[in-house]
Amino acid sequence: MPYTLRLFYADAPLGSVADAESCIARDLHLKPRGHLLGRFTSMQASMLANCPDLSEFDPAANRSDNAWPHGLSAVFDTSVYSFSANPSLLQQGLLGLLAEMIAQLGLHLFDPQTGELYRPDRQVIDRQGALRAAPPMAVPEPVRATLITAEQCAGVVQPLRQSLHDRLATHGFAPRQSDRHGVIRRVDRIAQNLQVTETHRHEGVVTYGRWALFAPEVTEQWLPAVASAFERFFNARQKAMGGRVDPYWVYSEDLLGPDAREYGEFVFPCFQTREPLARWFQRYGDHVIAKELPVLDGIGTPRALASVLLTDRLHWRLEKGNTPQVVEIFGLLVLAYAFDRSNFAHWHQSLRAINSIRARGQGWDNAVVLVDGLAEYLASNAFDPTALGGAPR
Numbered sequence: 001m002p003y004t005l006r007l008f009y010a011d012a013p014l015g016s017v018a019d020a021e022s023c024i025a026r027d028l029h030l031k032p033r034g035h036l037l038g039r040f041t042s043m044q045a046s047m048l049a050n051c052p053d054l055s056e057f058d059p060a061a062n063r064s065d066n067a068w069p070h071g072l073s074a075v076f077d078t079s080v081y082s083f084s085a086n087p088s089l090l091q092q093g094l095l096g097l098l099a100e101m102i103a104q105l106g107l108h109l110f111d112p113q114t115g116e117l118y119r120p121d122r123q124v125i126d127r128q129g130a131l132r133a134a135p136p137m138a139v140p141e142p143v144r145a146t147l148i149t150a151e152q153c154a155g156v157v158q159p160l161r162q163s164l165h166d167r168l169a170t171h172g173f174a175p176r177q178s179d180r181h182g183v184i185r186r187v188d189r190i191a192q193n194l195q196v197t198e199t200h201r202h203e204g205v206v207t208y209g210r211w212a213l214f215a216p217e218v219t220e221q222w223l224p225a226v227a228s229a230f231e232r233f234f235n236a237r238q239k240a241m242g243g244r245v246d247p248y249w250v251y252s253e254d255l256l257g258p259d260a261r262e263y264g265e266f267v268f269p270c271f272q273t274r275e276p277l278a279r280w281f282q283r284y285g286d287h288v289i290a291k292e293l294p295v296l297d298g299i300g301t302p303r304a305l306a307s308v309l310l311t312d313r314l315h316w317r318l319e320k321g322n323t324p325q326v327v328e329i330f331g332l333l334v335l336a337y338a339f340d341r342s343n344f345a346h347w348h349q350s351l352r353a354i355n356s357i358r359a360r361g362q363g364w365d366n367a368v369v370l371v372d373g374l375a376e377y378l379a380s381n382a383f384d385p386t387a388l389g390g391a392p393r
Contacts, residue, residue, distance in 0.1 A: 002061075002069070002070055002084035003084055003085050003086070003087040003090075003113060004082055004083070004084055004112060004113075005082070005083060005084075005085055005098070005109060005110070005111055005112075006024055006080050006081070006082050006109070006110045006112065007040065007043060007080065007081040007082075007083075007102070007107050007108070007109055008020075008023055008024055008027050008079060008080045008081070008107065008108055008110070009027075009036050009039065009079070009106070009107055009108065010023055010108055013108075013119040013120060013121045013123065014108060014117060014119065014125075015125075015129075016117075016125065016129060017110075017115055017116070017117050017125065017126065017127045020108060020110050020117045021110070023108075024080050024110060027078065027079035027080045028078050028079070028080050029078070030078065030079040031077070031078065031079065032076050032077075032078065032079045032081075036079060037076055039105045039106065039107055040076045040081050041076070042105055043081070043101055043102070043105055043107060044072055044074065044081075046101045046105075047067075047068070047072060047083075047098075047101065048072060049203060050097055050139055050143075051067035051068065051089075051094065051097075051139065051140070051143045052143075052146070052147070052272040052273050053066075053067075053068050053071055053072050054066040054068075054146070054273065054275070055068060055069060055070060055071035056071075056275075056276075057275045057276075064086075064088060064089075064142045065142040065143050065145065065146045066086060066143075067085060067086050067089050067094055067140070067143055068083065068084065068085065068086070069084055069085075069086055070083075070084040085098075087113075089140040089142065089143065091135075092138070092140035092141060092142070093135075093136065093137055093138025093139060093140050094140050094143075095118075095135050096134060096135040096136045096137035096138065097137040097138065097139065098118070099118045099122065099124070099134035099135065099137065100122075100134070100137045102118060102119075102120055103120050103121070103122045103134070105120075106120045107120060108120065114126075115127040118134060122134045146272075146273045146274070147204075147272050147273060148200070148204065148205050148271070148272065148273060148274065148277070149200075150200040153198060153200040153205055154198075156205070156274060156277065157198045157205065157207070157277070160277065160278055160281040161196055161281070163281065163285075164196065164281055164284070164285045165182075165183045167285050167289065168183050168194065168285075168288070168289070169183075171185070171289065171293055172185040173185045173194070176193055181193070181195060182194045182195035182196060182212075187296065187297060187299060187300040188300025188301060189215065189217060189300055189301055189302065190213055190214065190215055190299055190300050190301065190302075190304070190305055191213070191214040191215075191216075192211060192213055192214075192296055192299070193211065193212040193213070193214065193247070194209060194210075194211055194288065195209065195210060195211075195212060196208070196209040196281075196284070197209075197210075201270070203270050203272070204270040204271050204272040205270065205271045205272075205277055206268045206269070206270050207268075207269060207271070207277070207280065208263070208267065208268055208269070209252075209263060209284055209288070210249055210250065210251050210265070211249070211250040211251070211255075211292075211296070212247035212248070212249060212250075213247060213248045213250055213299065213305060214244055214246065214247055214248075215248070215302055215305055215331065216244075216246075217302065217387070217388060218302055218305075218331045218334050218335065218388065219246045219330075219331065221334045221378075221383060221387065221388065222330040222331060222333065222334050222374055222377075222378075224377070224382070225370075225373055225374045225377035225378075226330060226370050226373070226374060229364065229365075229366075229370055245327060246327045246331065247327075247328075248305065248309060248324075248328055248331060248332075249324070249325070249328065250308065250309075251263075251264050251265040252264050252265075252287070252292065253265060253313065254308060254309075254311075254313060255291075255292050255295045255296065255308065256291055256292065256295065260287075260291070260292075262287075263284060263287055301389060302335060302338065302339070302388040302389060302390075303338075303339055303388075303389050303390075305335065306335040306336070306338070306339040306340065307339075309332060309335060310332065310335060310336055310339070310340050310347070314332075315350070318350045318351070318353065321355065323351070323353065323354045323355060323358070324351075325362060326354065326359050326362055326364045326367050326370075326371075329351045329354065329367075329371060330370075330371075330374055332347065332351060333347065333348065333351060333371070333374055333375060333378060334378065334383075334388070335388075336348075337378040337379070337383070337385060337390070338385040338388045338389070338390030338391075339388075339390050341385075341390075341391065344375075344378075348371070348372075348375045351371060352368050352371045352372060352375075354367055354368065354371070381393075
C-alpha cells in the first residue's frame, strides 16, 4: 500500500487532528484557487528540487533512493494535495524536509498512517493532542547519493558524450582536437562541428547541443577589411575556441523550424540524476541523426550556408536584440552581398545594431565602425562575389 500524505491549507495552525480530518473531508471536494494553487505549485517544485522524482525509472516502486515511488502529480484538482512518500526515507530527514517546506509556505501536512499533523508553526500534534517540535530536516543519504554533484559532472557526462560521438562516427564525424570541442566533418566546402555542452548548477546538470559551421573561404573575404582588429581578437580567443574563431552558430530551429524547439536555442534541460541525463543524450542523438543530418548534408557551399542563415529567424533574433557574434556578422554581410544583394542595405542596417557592451565583451572595440567599414569594402571592387559563387556586380 502506498504511504500517503495529505497537504492542505488552513488560516491558522489547527488545534487537533480531528480539525485536520474535518478540513480534509471538506476540501477534498473543492477546487484550489488563487494563493492555494500557488502554494501547491511551489511545494511540489521544492519537493522535486530536493528529491528528484525517479518513478519513471522505478516501475516496481521499490527503489531505496526514490522519495516519491508513485511520482508527484502536477495536477492540483482538489484543495487537498495527496502524494506518496517512501516510508524508509521519512525518518532519514525527508519528514523534516517536508515539515520545513510547509512552514515556509503556510500549509499543513497530515500523515494518516501515524495520525500526526504537521503545522506551519513547525509543531507536530498527535491524536492525543500532544505537541512536539518537527524533526530535523535533511535530504536522505540514499537520495543524496543519486544526485550528480559538481565534482562528478564531467565524469558522468564524458561517457555519454563519447557514446554520441561514436554514433556520429558512422556519418563521417571525427573528434575535433578535444572532447570539449565535439566532433566535426566536412561537407564539400563547409565544416560542420557538433558541440554538446554541460554546466553544473545548483539545480542539476544543464546541457544543450548546437552546431558550429565553418566556411574559411567566406572568412578570407572579410578578413582584409578588419585585419588589425581581428588579430587581437584571434590571439585572445583561438586557444579557448579550439583554433578557429569564426563559427556560425546554428541551432535545431535554424535547420528544422519551430517544430525543433525541444532542442533549440533557448531550451536548457536540467538533470539531477544519471538516468534522465542518459536518456536525453540518447534522444538527442536520435534527433540529430534522423532529422538534422539530412539537412546538414545539403549545406556544403557558401550559397547553401546563406540560405540557412539569412532567414526570417535571423530577422526575429535581431528584433529581439539577440544579435549574432561580431565575427558572425562579418560573415553574414559577405553572404548577404554575394547571395542576397537586393536586400544588402537592409541586412547591413539590421546587423550594425549590435549592443556595444556585448561586442566589447567579445573583445571588439568600435564594432559598428568595423561593420560599416566592411560594408563599404564589400561594395568596392576589392571584393569579388563570384569567388564564392555569387552573381557578378
